Amino acid sequence: MASNASLSRSVIEAVAAREGVPATELPEPLARAVDPDALDSLFNHSAGHVLFTYEGYEVCVSSTGDVSLTPTEGR
Numbered sequence: 110m111a112s113n114a115s116l117s118r119s120v121i122e123a124v125a126a127r128e129g130v131p132a133t134e135l136p137e138p139l140a141r142a143v144d145p146d147a148l149d150s151l152f153n154h155s156a157g158h159v160l161f162t163y164e165g166y167e168v169c170v171s172s173t174g175d176v177s178l179t180p181t182e183g184r
Contacts, residue, residue, distance in 0.1 A: 116152075116170055117145035123176045124164050137164055 114122070121139055125132040139145050142163035151159060152172035160169050166178040 115145075115149045116174065116176075117143075117148045119174065119176050120148070120163065120168055120170060123178055124166060124168070127166070127178055128164070135164060139163060142168075 117139055121132045121135065125135055128135070143159075143161045148159070148170065156172040158169055158171040160167060162168070162181060165181055167181055169175075169177045169179070
């Protein structure tokens with residue numbers, strides 16, 4: 110993740126890169142999967158990770174800013 114990028118932006122960019130499309134061309138907004146503001150502030154004072162499904166991927170976001178994508182079944 111870029112040092113100044115929000116976690117929500119990092120998720121959008123990771124999924125777009127995996128799909129081979131610009132971030133603006135993802136069909137579903139991230140807000141349909143998770144509250145972007147909540148995601149961005151989740152790790153302000155804690156460590157850990159969060160999992161959610163977005164655009165056919167299980168997304169794992171860690172408090173260190175790492176974003177990993179695992180295709181869901183049927184993808």
